[in-house]
Amino acid sequence: MADTCKTSIGIDFGGTSVKLGVCRGDELLVTDEPIPTANFNGPAALITEMAARVAKLREKYPDICAIGVGVPGLVDFDHGLVHVLTNVPGWKHIPLKTILGEKTGLPVLVENDANAMVYAEFRHGAARGLKNVVGLTVGTGIGGGLVLDGKMYRGSGFAAGEVGQMSIHFDGKPGNYGNLGALEKYTGNQQITEHAQLRYSEAGIKRDLSECTPKHLADAAQAGDEIAQQIWNEVADWLGTAIASTAWLLNPDAFVIGGGVAQAGDIIFAPLKRKVQSMLSTVVWERLQILPARFSNEAGIIGNAALAADAV
Amino acid sequence: MADTCKTSIGIDFGGTSVKLGVCRGDELLVTDEPIPTANFNGPAALITEMAARVAKLREKYPDICAIGVGVPGLVDFDHGLVHVLTNVPGWKHIPLKTILGEKTGLPVLVENDANAMVYAEFRHGAARGLKNVVGLTVGTGIGGGLVLDGKMYRGSGFAAGEVGQMSIHFDGKPGNYGNLGALEKYTGNQQITEHAQLRYSEAGIKRDLSECTPKHLADAAQAGDEIAQQIWNEVADWLGTAIASTAWLLNPDAFVIGGGVAQAGDIIFAPLKRKVQSMLSTVVWERLQILPARFSNEAGIIGNAALAADAV
Numbered sequence A, B: 001m002a003d004t005c006k007t008s009i010g011i012d013f014g015g016t017s018v019k020l021g022v023c024r025g026d027e028l029l030v031t032d033e034p035i036p037t038a039n040f041n042g043p044a045a046l047i048t049e050m051a052a053r054v055a056k057l058r059e060k061y062p063d064i065c066a067i068g069v070g071v072p073g074l075v076d077f078d079h080g081l082v083h084v085l086t087n088v089p090g091w092k093h094i095p096l097k098t099i100l101g102e103k104t105g106l107p108v109l110v111e112n113d114a115n116a117m118v119y120a121e122f123r124h125g126a127a128r129g130l131k132n133v134v135g136l137t138v139g140t141g142i143g144g145g146l147v148l149d150g151k152m153y154r155g156s157g158f159a160a161g162e163v164g165q166m167s168i169h170f171d172g173k174p175g176n177y178g179n180l181g182a183l184e185k186y187t188g189n190q191q192i193t194e195h196a197q198l199r200y201s202e203a204g205i206k207r208d209l210s211e212c213t214p215k216h217l218a219d220a221a222q223a224g225d226e227i228a229q230q231i232w233n234e235v236a237d238w239l240g241t242a243i244a245s246t247a248w249l250l251n252p253d254a255f256v257i258g259g260g261v262a263q264a265g266d267i268i269f270a271p272l273k274r275k276v277q278s279m280l281s282t283v284v285w286e287r288l289q290i291l292p293a294r295f296s297n298e299a300g301i302i303g304n305a306a307l308a309a310d311a312v
Helices: A043-060 A096-104 A113-124 A189-202 A213-221 A228-252 A260-264 A265-280 A282-286 A299-311 B042-062 B095-104 B114-123 B189-202 B214-222 B226-252 B266-278 B282-286 B299-312
Strands: A007-013 A018-026 A027-031 A062-071 A074-076 A081-084 A092-094 A108-112 A131-137 A142-148 A152-153 A254-258 A289-292 B008-014 B016-022 B027-031 B065-071 B074-076 B081-084 B093-094 B108-112 B133-136 B142-148 B150-151 B254-258 B289-292
Touching: A007 A043, A007 A113, A007 A299, A007 B289, A018 A043, A018 A260, A018 A299, A018 B226, A027 A299, A043 A062, A062 A096, A062 A113, A062 A299, A062 B016, A074 B016, A081 A096, A092 A152, A092 B016, A096 A108, A108 A113, A108 A299, A108 B027, A113 A131, A113 A152, A113 A254, A113 A299, A131 A228, A142 A299, A142 B226, A189 A228, A189 A260, A189 B133, A189 B254, A213 A228, A213 A265, A228 A265, A228 A282, A228 B142, A228 B226, A228 B266, A260 A265, A260 B226, A265 A289, A282 B282, A299 B081, B008 B042, B008 B114, B008 B299, B016 B042, B027 B299, B065 B114, B065 B299, B074 B108, B081 B095, B095 B108, B108 B114, B108 B299, B114 B142, B114 B254, B114 B299, B133 B226, B189 B214, B189 B226, B189 B266, B214 B226, B214 B266, B226 B266, B226 B282, B266 B289
Parallel strands: A007 A062, A062 A108, A131 A254, A254 A289, B008 B065, B065 B108, B133 B254, B254 B289
Antiparallel strands: A007 A018, A018 A027, A074 A081, A081 A092, A131 A142, A142 A152, B008 B016, B016 B027, B074 B081, B081 B093, B133 B142, B142 B150
């Protein structure tokens, strides 16, 4: 954080579109029209379009001094190489940092999107000013990222932070890697929805899956539906178990939780905090905050822009 | 690791005795006669004795330039304050760093003993040259420490690394803090012993608890006892679940495992490696080593001496 680069571009590379924005400190100055990935035949054409957008943004903001790109997949951070993007055809072993750097003449940083999310919260969001922060996005799957001792912690293969793959039951439901008890097989959107349908059915109530989404369950719990409240308690037990284990391991200042499930607000945060407290020592609990994320859709742009600016 | 201080004293403060040694780099030059804690009436007298021992060691090794003390309890690392030692009467809120520093005129570092263990392995032992290392001591309880990005990671309240308190079952056996499924309630010495007695009993074999210790089970498994082998597989499943969760979170280079249970050698390491591999992605697994600790009784002295020398 040398503070020599103040204005940077954040690029949030999603499964269907690429979003760009210009940030200065904690200000998001402008967001550009998203680029639909399907309109471009492979990485070369898409990167050329990114570079064209960057050139245009620099006309308006000539002090732009770095570009941060977050991608939904595994990257080699040191080399800015995208290993593979599962949901974007043709993206395999793409030296994004090198190509985009050559096309723009700017320093480029390539990061995993979950890391960008926690960095946004750490630098400019809910966890601003804290030192050790765990970021979680609880939605379709569960992504995570770690800021430790004030810096992004990436791990030996740049794959750290996978809270969703942690086990909450040594003989539980298998995750995508054969990992028994994988958290995201309990508290992913789809899993919560299916579990809710089952709980209603056990109570003699027939519900379509489409009526059992986290959004529906939050509204129902808010309106006093005891089954829905019970389901949120169960979700809190599962999620809280993984959070408590992570807290025992890292003794962090905060967990920052975003994504669809977090939008249930106090319906999930209240039982979650109770559960986590019940699992920790005073020393670990008294330092700990469990916070809703400040940023949502713009987290990627802000986090990547901040990572890039801080690296210059 | 400025390399300006090469010779330092490591002090390993245990429940019954205090051990001292002088280290130069990875060499343990000498160990001193242990000081029995019971012989000293409270912290002041014991610290005075430590200072006297230090003075004597400096006569022989005048280039000693730092002291590292590891204690079996929670410390405030920044202030070198011992919060409380459960097993040593009178040790509560003792400013050990200040007192010992004043008595000796040397820089003093006070650390938790589990942290010293992993630092010894990271600097001079099984994990030498690696960057991200998780140390585990599997014995009566399960202690742990983390070296991340080449530095001791302590957490916001200096309480990080408590792998033994992580949950392996969201509805499992409660740990010492009410934490359901706490690993050490499955794979601590006593728990393994009791579990083994049960397994033998289920097979119609009566065994005293004293015949079911990890040591006995290792010998039995080695000799072909299938029940004992099965018990080690179960221990590997439990321990492996917590190790895999930690690996998903931290993507480290290595776990270094010491303590009594680790002395079972391949009897535990072989099924443990299989279990952990079965729970991880290729990216996380291919970077990972699961290693027996190099040091045992001397780990505390070596680790504390190294921490102190590196901090100067």
